[in-house]
Amino acid sequence: MWAHMSEAEQIGPMGRAEERRARQRGGRRAAPRRRSSGAAGKGGIRRLFSWKKILGTFFGLCLLGMGAFIALYMMIDIPAAGNVDAERQSNIYKYSDGTIMARDGKVNREVVDLSRVPKEVRNTFVAAENKTFYKDAGVDLKGTARGVLNTLSGRGAQGGSTITQQYVKNYYLTQEQTVSRKLKELVISLKLDREKSKDYILAGYINTSYYGRNAYGIQAAAQAYYREDAEDLDVAQGAYLAALLQAPSQYDWAVASENGKKLVKARWNYVLDNMVEEKWLSRSERAGMRFPVPEEPKPAPGMEGQKGYLVNAANATLEKRLVAEGVASSRKEADAMVNAGGWTITLNIDKKKQAALEKSVQRQLTSKLDPDKREVDADVQAGAASVNPKTGAVVAMYGGEDYFKHYTNNATRTDYQPASTFKPVILAAALEEQAKTQDGDPITADTVYDGTSKRQVMENGSKVGFAPENEDDRNYGPISVQTAMNKSVNSVFAQMGVDVGMSNVVDVAGKLGMDTENMEAVPAQTLGSMGASPLEMAGVYATLDNHGKKVTPALVKSAEHLNRSVKMPDPIGEQVISREAADTVTSVLTGVVDDGTAQTSVRNNPRRDGQQVAGKTGTSDNNKSAWFTGYTPKLVTSVGLFGEDNKPPYKQVPMYKAGGEARVDGGGFPALIWAAYTFGVMGDVTRFDLDTQQGAAVPPTRTPTPTQEPTREPTQEPTTEAPSSSPPPTTEEPSSSPPATPTTTPPTSTPPATPTTTPPDDGDPFDPVRPGDEE
Known part of the structure; x- marks a missing residue:
């Protein structure tokens, strides 16, 4: 109660009497205690930051900003002509x-009057970029403020500009991301909107924008994509051209990835739906529209x-x-x-290596294709990429027959399966994760699996519902990992993938350089059923060649523009898998060349001259693609052949009987191209410097009993030192020179000791007898 009484009330009548007597005696009553210093401090802060001062400061800054903007508005005029980049x-x-x-x-540009562009087509651009175009003042203040703040904070630029602002930037200013440029853009846009009509601005916008395919302006774009004049475009075509402006290179239908095609279709639908919303297009017309696939480009x-x-x-x-x-x-x-x-x-393209790669494709493939004799020969497309594993430089690339004849770059396209060239990734994952078989045995190069075709893959005693067929439905029975890699046995690597864990396989694939964003961790992926490009696979194998240190293929060495230089990232990254895992895979892959599916095309090549080689073949389902990706210590090259119908819509097709072969295998044309190119440019003969305890695997000392479960690893000494009673190794030891003849028991179809044809006079590799049973 006392705490809520005033000082006077607490003193009371008796207290007041004593106070009077004390004054009469000249005394003083004790002064009341002052408020605490904390209270005083808070009062000081309140006086310093009172709401009046804060409000006054805010309005002062607003007035200052308005004054500065008015000054800018008075100083900046609409330029009399377009910028230098406009030409x-x-x-x-x-x-x-x-x-x-x-x-x-x-420059591919032709300015057309807006009256020549159908009104519905004009509206597609407004619907795509700026629905409020006919109502706004020419600027998006919120978007501009956000862009200025992002630039000041170093977070990069951000879109959201109006059509007017984009036109001003494209025609009057530059693309540089600076605060001064953004402020100029804002002022000029405001003035332009006041001084010029909306039709004038829209005409300028669609006539100066870049649409891809070297097309500037709507007339050039109409010709480039539809072989028509702008005045003849329909709404669906106009919506596609309007959609293109968001990302011309990504949305060009001729070269877009599957994801790019989905995105541009979604953008196309967005444009048309906005037109319905704005009542520029009826719902019935919208419902009847189909996506207008553009024509192939003219380079x-x-x-x-x-x-x-x-x-x-x-x-x-x-x-x-x-x-x-x-x-x-x-x-x-x-x-x-x-x-x-x-x-x-x-x-980074090496002029001599580029010429050598082109020559190799022409001599080992193109010269043997005859579309007049065999229709399927017209459906064969080749792509290749060659990388220096020490620097990451892309030293040569083959994109296709001719840029004028086939616009899609076969070296970078990712829509074909890499097939068995993915098997080394599975082995790398097994070694990196120190995985074990279902029986609990470590997976190494000499671990024995059941190579029976269509064998059910097992996990913890249960079937996983996947039983892949081997090439030609061939049964191998008990077989070592080394031999399974040599012969590319699907059933073995399907089981291995489950033993390792498919999520681990996908993880290692991503570390090695594959795009795993849409790669499902399912057993079917062990067959290489995802999409990949020769450039991508060259990067994966380059990382193996570089002892597990990440190699990201780099095509561009430097880029400079006036006083600006663009910094390129270092192609060589960190250690992504252990050196022993990478080197062991390399050791195993030497067996594919010396005793496996690539032996006929590569091992016996007269220009090999003792060069040590590792590599892997691949042939996809229904023979729609065939690969050979191989490497020496200094050079990695991936070659792919793709079956593609040479008429729209350019579907994937089989390559059976192409070039007169029953089937186009990875050990055939792709390996021949690889060998002719690599052995022609390799220089000095080199050897792999491998750090591995496993080396090349040796056959088991006993014959394992085939079961439905994976068989156990043979009980023998380390694979680098074969027991005296065991058969000879399935492949050479890394430290020894490649022998003139195979070190294993001769295969069923022994390659001839000498070429079956006479080498060309210019020294190009010979064309050996085609193998009868490639993977």
């Missing part, structure tokens, strides 16, 4: 030695042969770096920056 310059592309490979820079002059593939791949690499460094906010902006020209791009 595109040339890009220069160079080989690794600095010699010029190509120039790309002729620009000077891009013939392999140059077009190399230039496009280099551009794609540069665009990704511009986005990664925050120089561009999106692939759309990066696309515009690269195609504006003025770049000098040096590739």
Whole structure:
């Protein structure tokens, strides 16, 4: 109670009387205690940061900002002409030695009056980019403020601009991401919206935007994608061109990945749905529309042969770096920056190796295809990528027959199965994870599995519902991992994948360099049923060749534009799997060359000259793709052949009987191309420097009993030292020179000791007898 009484009430009448007497005596009553210093401090803070002062400061800053903006508005005028980049310059592309490979820079632009573009088509662009275009003041203040803040904080640029702002940036300003450029864009957009009509701005926007395929403006785009004039476009076609502007290189139907095609279709639907929402298109018309697949592109002059593939791949690499460094906010902006020209791009492509790879494909494949004699020969596509495993440099690339004839780059396409070239990844995962069989035995190069075709894969005593067939439904019975790799036995690696754990297999695949974003961890993946490109597989094998240290293939060496230099990432990364695991896989893969599916095409090649080689063949389901990915200590090259119908819609087709062969196998044309190229450019003979306790596996000392469960590893001494009573090893020891004849019991069909044909006069590798039973 006392705590709630005033001081006077607490003193009371008696207290007041005493106080009077004390004053009369000249005394003083004790002064009341002061408030605590904490209370005083809080009062000081309140006086310092009172709501009036905060509000005053806020309004002061607002007035200051308004004043600054008014000053900017008065100082900045609409430029009298477009910027320098509005007239595109040339890009220069160079080989690794600095010699010029190509120039790309002729402007493909034709300005058309807006009245020549159907109104419905015009509306597709508004629906795609800026639905409030006809109502707004030309700017998106929230988006611009966000962009300025992101630039100031170093978080890169961000989109969200209006059509007016995009036109101002494209035509009057530049693509650079700076605060001053964003403020100029804002002011000029406001003034332009006040001084010019919406039709004027829209016409400028669709006539200056970049649509991909070297097409600037809607007229050039209409011709590039539909072989029509802008005035003849329909709404569906217009919606596709409008959708393209978000990411021209990614959304070009001719080269888009499966994901890219899904994205552009979704964007196309978004545009049309917005038009219905704005009542620019009726629901019945919308319901009847079908996606308008564009025509195949016509490559620009000077891009013939392999140059077009190399230039496009280099551009794609540069665009990704511009986005990664925050120089561009999106692939759309990066696309515009690269195609504006003025770049000098040096590739890692070695001029001599590039020529050698092209020559090898022509002599070992193209010259043997005769579409007039066999229709299937017209459906065979080749792709290849060659990488230096020590530096990560892509030293050669083969994209296809000719950029003018086949626009898709076969070296970078990811829509075909790598098939058995994936098996080394499974073995690498087993070694890295120190996995065991279902019987609890460590998985090594000499572990014995049941190689019976269509054998049910088991896990913890139960069937997993997967029983893959071996090539030609061949049964191998008890077979070592080494021999299973040599013969590419599906049933063995399907069981091994489950023993390792498919999630672990996918994890190791990603570490080695494969794109695992959409790779399901299911047993069927052990057959290499995912999609992959020759460039991707070259990177995986380069990481194995580099003793488990990550190699990311690098096509571009440097890129410079005026005073700007784009930094390229280091292709050599960290240790992603142990050296012993990587080196053991390499050791095992030497057996594929010397005693397995690649022996006829590679082992006996007269230009091999003792060169040690590791590699793996692959032939996909229904013979739609065939591969050979192989390496020496200095060079990794992946070659793929793909069956593709040469008429739209370019579906995957089998290659049976192509080139006069019953089946196109990885040990056939792909291995021949690989050998002719590699042995022609390899230089000095080299040996693998392997750090492995396993070495090349040896056959078991006993004959395991076949069971439905995986058989146990044979009880024998380490595989690097074969017991005296055992048969000779299935492959050579890494330290020894390749023998003139196989070290194993001769195969059923023994390769001839000498070529069956006379080598060409120019020294190209001979064409050996085709093997009768490749994987």
